[in-house]
Amino acid sequence: MHKVWAVIRREFVERVRTKWFWVSAILGPVLFAGIIIFQIMQSIGGAVRDIAVVDSTSSDFGTQVVEALGTSKVIRATKIPAGPHVIDSLTRLVEQKELNGFLIVSDALKESGKAEYRASNLSLQTIEELQRALNRLIVKVRLEERGVNPAVVDWAQNLRVTLDQKKIARGHVTSESAGQSFALAYVMAILLFMAILLYGVNVMSSVLEEKTTRIVEVLVSSLKPFQLMLGKVAGAGAVSFFQFLIWGVSARLLISLRVPIARMLGADASAAQSIQLPHIPFATVAVFMAFFLAGFLLYSAMFAAVGAMSSNEQEARQAQQPVTYLLMISYLSIIGLTNDPSSTFAKTLSLVPFTSPIATPVRWTAGSMGTGELVTSLAMLLIGIVAVTWVAARIYRVGILMTGKRPTMKELVRWVRA
């Protein structure tokens, strides 16, 4: 045990000493701070867009559009009558950043519902605002044409429906919105994928280093190959936990500091408070960490075997592809998983050990998974880990002492059977 501990310790200390570790440790909080600052800047706003409304209608529809946009906080509109070179000169203004964009309305709008908006930056918010205003106007104009009283139309349009979203998750109603839990599940899936891949590859290159420098021969003369593999995987795993810890603590710190940050940026406290944070229950964090750990064990055992059967970087890069593809399956299914977390597809993915490290936390976060299913998924994954580690350890045991050409599939099978 003392020996395995020495391997874990070496793996941890040497990794944490690298520049690479600290770059990514710092990059996380920097990115997070960037998001917070961006959100505060957004809420301070100031981002009012100047647009022109080019009116070629015979009914002076453009004036009505400008009036309708008058209540908007983000758009300042000016009407310009259509002319021979108007479009060209407006385009030039957009290019010179004097104007954000321009809306072209014609008589056809009333019949086909089509208008055109050209801008240097097609922000979603502006487009939604424009569409909403145009919709209201067109409905009004068309109803009026058929003789409906304008006052009635205004009255009818004055009501807006708001949908109060509540999520039912495992018997509890939470106020978390669909958007929030979707985003949380998505972010988790990406984090899991990245972490498993990055740290798995770390294990691989570490195994490869010991093999190419031949130091492995000294090591296996005092440790069993399995002990060595175990030490490496545990060491690399500890590094990734440490990395997550740094990220988690700094994220927590940044959030608690968001009011002072907002003040520094000249915004009031309410701007900072408005930063939406999804509520992450402890159970979700626990599930995330448990499946990260399990997924890491599963994949790093495979990556260790890949490192052991290769004799240089290029070979390893090729040999790791099947393992990476296996992980990619769950990555590519993230959208499908988050869109419908209770589909048969999603259920299957959360039972298969190779995909469950990502699929299960996503389904759990989305609230479409019971405790029973969670336990089954974890049990399957643990069985998977034992089986994969057994096979990987046997490949590792023979592979680390081999040099020369990469083993064929047939040889690999022989190693496992031996």
Next chain:
Amino acid sequence: MSEPVVVDHVTKKFAGHTAVDALSLSVPAGMIYGLLGPNGAGKTTTLRMIMDIYEPDSGTVRLFDTVAGGRAHSERIGYLPEDRGLYPKMRVLDVLIFLAETKGVSRRSAREKALEWLERLGLTDWRLRKVSELSKGMQQKVQFISAILHDPELVILDEPFSGLDPVNSQVLRDTVIDYRRRGKTVLFSTHIMEHAEKLCDRLCIIARGKKLIDGTLAEVKRTHGGKHVIVAFDGSQGGAQQIFGDRRLVAKIQDFGQQAELEIAPGADAQEILKALVNSGARISHFELASPSLHKIFVDLVGPEAATAAAVPGHAERVGAGA
């Protein structure tokens, strides 16, 4: 515990190619034991089986009178493998501490001993440098330290002198001899007979996985002897070549140019040869009656055809098919 290493009828095959063939040898305690053989003779494979890196296909290896392999005794054994390697990005001191830890030494005492050895081999200034910054010779010394840092009873050195300059070779030799003086056992492999001749108490010569001869250096020389003469010339060799070719006088010859080692033919006399040489006009600077050199015995036993490994197509690049 008179024999720390006993190898008994051990065979190891690699995909049809027999690297070690029913080899038996035993290393007595407190001796320097040389495992000699040409490249590809099976030396490294034998040592790896002793170290429990390979499992023999048949036969047994006994260490310290138990059947448990080298790994079980790793606290008592130091090992310098043929393929040298250290972590290139680690600091010298850290590597030494780590490797000692894997042999069960505590961090603190590993550190103390590492510093002591670095001092002794003149590497103190390099202790905080990365391994990759060291020259090859220095790296090899660091690796040697790693093999003996935990003060093992038995040290197994695979080709310890390859790649070392004469000065460092001497340092290493002194260390090995000092080690034996302290009652420890050293088993080392080499294909350079000069090293073996100067160091070994006992030796074993193998070729193509089979043992050719073993015993103490004196025994080997006696059983494989015949009378030998070493002749050195000072300029002109006169008619020496003709005399060397005379099978009535000289049974075998190793010609080194300005020096030659002769095995005297049965019934012939060294004085006869000397007289013949002087009469032929050769200028002789040295004439010595000698026991045969290990080199001579080695070449005689192994023969020029066995001096290279039996090539097995497709397996030449495998580890373990090597020496």
